[in-house]
Amino acid sequence: MKKHSTLERLDLGREIRILALGLIGSLIMAINIKSFVHTGGLYPGGFNGVTLLIQTSFQRFLGISLPFSPISLALNAIPAIFSFRAIGKRFTLNTALIIVATSVFTDIVPAMPITQDILLISVFGGLINGAAISLCLIGGTSTGGTDFIAVYFLEKKNRDVWNFILMGNATVLVLAGLLFGWDKALYSIIFQFTSTQMIHLLYQEHNKITLFIVTELPYEIYQEIMVTVHHSATEISATGMYSQEPKTMLYCVVSSTEAKIVTRKILEADPKALINVIKTEMFRGRFHQTRHY
Known part of the structure; x- marks a missing residue:
């Protein structure tokens, strides 16, 4: 009975740690979006980038302002189902909570522009984005979207695919460049590259x-x-x-x-x-x- 209660405390402590690191990471990501990404007009890649691209397209061409949360949750639904079957129920449910938290935080956190220098925004925004993603991964969850793919290949294939995900994100940036100009798209590549290198630095599970x-x-x-x-x-x-x-x-x-x-x-x-x-x-x-x- 004593051993059983000890294991229960360990499981509870692990769950608290997972949720605490995940929620901190989601809050950091939301603040980063409202302070750096929106200010610079960047596209951070992954499903957050696709969500921002959809928001910008509706605002620019149709004059319709869409909230972040519904779009992000809809885009994450399919990879979440895949993750539930291929990676695990606990990981998927924890990640779903982080996705919801990030979406809600992004909608309620006020805009906080720190600098107007687009190069500083690209570099430091990328560093903060990578740190937020790494915090979630270290804790045992993720920020959803392409993170599902990265965790799947890490666990099932023992392969680091973050650089391939970076190349996949380039497709979103090319589309953004065609629609809204190449300067923001190219600066977004700097943002993405910096974010990927930060993940490589902080998240060492694949080494x-x-x-x-x-x-x-x-x-x-x-x-x-x-x-x-x-x-x-x-x-x-x-x-x-x-x-x-x-x-x-x-x-x-x-x-x-x-x-x-x-x-x-x-x-x-x-x-x-x-x-x-x-x-x-x-x-x-x-x-x-x-x-x-």
Whole structure:
């Protein structure tokens, strides 16, 4: 009963963390839209960009002012259904809440122009946009739209597709350029590129780290790895050249976000262990992706 209550507290704490980071990210994104994106007339890519493009088109050509929320929610409906089936119910429901929160925040947050310099808007708006998306992803949810695609490929195919999404967003920007002028479209590309690089910097789940662990307690360390991150390891017999004593070397690949946790657990199990941490440029094969959602 005590173990069961502990697990319930952990699940509750994780859910609170997911929602807290997601809501903070959605609020930051809404403020960014009202302070940078609208001021510069930019299109941030993804479904938010498509929503703004539709709003601008109706306002410019038909004189009709449309609210952000209904358009955004309608566009996100199809990828949300796909995510529900392919990624998971919890992740999709949490993301749906973030989509709704972002839409509502965008409608109620007042316009707050900070600068009129279009280059500053493109660079800093992109940085803030990438930080908001990363905050949601780190927490275990997303901002919806193309994020569904990125998370699907990360979990199911173990591939980072953010640069491909950037190229897909270029289609929206080309359409915006044809309709409203190329200057804003080109500045939007700067915004998108900066946002993508910020995501690469902050969200490291797709990066892999190789651990080489020399120890005299291989089973204890293996147990810590399995319990902590659910990864297996390969045991290699070794000999200490100076002492000529038998050793064991464990080979293990984890994500970069797991590496610090694993190394700490390893040293707790064997304070004398030697750990070599190597960045892995390419990895192919079966890899357990820890689910945060």
